[in-house]
Amino acid sequence: RRSTQYRPQSPPPIRHANHIYCIIFNMLGDICGVVHNHPSGDPTASKDDLTMTKDVQRAGAALSISVIDHLIIAGTRWVSFRREGWL
Numbered sequence: 001r002r003s004t005q006y007r008p009q010s011p012p013p014i015r016h017a018n019h020i021y022c023i024i025f026n027m028l029g030d031i032c033g034v035v036h037n038h039p040s041g042d043p044t045a046s047k048d049d050l051t052m053t054k055d056v057q058r059a060g061a062a063l064s065i066s067v068i069d070h071l072i073i074a075g076t077r078w079v080s081f082r083r084e085g086w087l
Contacts, residue, residue, distance in 0.1 A: 032060065034070040043074035045081070053081055 034056060038044075053070045060067050070081040081087045 030064060031066045031068050032056075033068050036072060038072055038074040041075045041077070043072045043077045043079040045072060045079060045084075045086070050086065053086065057087065 034053065036049075049070075049072065053067070056070075057067045059065075067087060068082065069087065072079045
């Protein structure tokens, strides 16, 4: 008998800017936006979200890649780092 219950495991958070820039280099981009979800339904940025964004921004500046925004999506709510003045 097959179970219809499935509880997906959350992937580990991206903690290093090089994970993001590896993707951008493969696409030959010079701007990027960061988007991730909060399955909890609360789009409030965590300390790790803020730290990772600053790391991505610093790494991007060194590579002439501009971070245009970081969005956190949580159900029907979302937060824009640019709009909040965090970028």
